Amino acid sequence: MSVDRLRLLHGPYAAPAVGRGDVLTCERLGREVRVGGLSDAPIPWPRVLKTGSPSLILCEDLARAVRTESEIAVSHHWGVGVVTVWAWRKALGVGRVTEGTSRLHREYKPIKLPDDVAAEGRRQAALPENRAKMAEAKRGSLLPPQTRAALLAAVKGRKQPPDQIRKRVESRKAAKAARRAARESKDI
Numbered sequence: 001m002s003v004d005r006l007r008l009l010h011g012p013y014a015a016p017a018v019g020r021g022d023v024l025t026c027e028r029l030g031r032e033v034r035v036g037g038l039s040d041a042p043i044p045w046p047r048v049l050k051t052g053s054p055s056l057i058l059c060e061d062l063a064r065a066v067r068t069e070s071e072i073a074v075s076h077h078w079g080v081g082v083v084t085v086w087a088w089r090k091a092l093g094v095g096r097v098t099e100g101t102s103r104l105h106r107e108y109k110p111i112k113l114p115d116d117v118a119a120e121g122r123r124q125a126a127l128p129e130n131r132a133k134m135a136e137a138k139r140g141s142l143l144p145p146q147t148r149a150a151l152l153a154a155v156k157g158r159k160q161p162p163d164q165i166r167k168r169v170e171s172r173k174a175a176k177a178a179r180r181a182a183r184e185s186k187d188i
Contacts, residue, residue: 005108006076009100010068013061013077015045028058028091041079056080058088066092070100 015038018024022035024046035057036049045062047054056062056078065074071085089095097105124130143151160168 005070005104006073008065008069008073008077009103010064013043013065015043016060018046021049024057024059026057026059027063028088033057039079041077043077045078058091063088063092067094068099070098070104072104073100 016024018035020035020037023032024035025031026033026048034049035046036054037047038044039047039054039056046057046059048057058066062074062078065078066085066088071082071089074080074085074088075082089098125134142148
């Protein structure tokens, strides 16, 4: 991975001046915790004093970095996994995209997906057989609530053309007749 992708936009970041046994407020836990030592990451950071696997104390400059930097940069410089960074973002109410993440998308999207490859992907997705395949994969799955609400709001109050109403009525009659026939065949 390119070193530039790991660059911090708003550094330098400094760990709080604390020693083992001192107390800091962890923004993720929402309470005071005792410092158990420093991590051995590129940016050494106070860890919670506890048994089991060590965890960093989300405070001060680390919280500022989580709010502004990309997840891979925070992950690298503080020596944690991206899942941990996601959990910190969630605890701080930070969305998926930060200033650092935006920079990565803006600067590295061309490397990630060249124009000719993107165009070929769009062409393939538009083919009837592939559209049918995608529709079949989605069939039966529920729409997310916000999508369903948006679709309902878009059609609310809009009158349907008579031929659509006729088709819908015929379709319902045919389905009802099929159910009746299936029920009668079971009775025989």
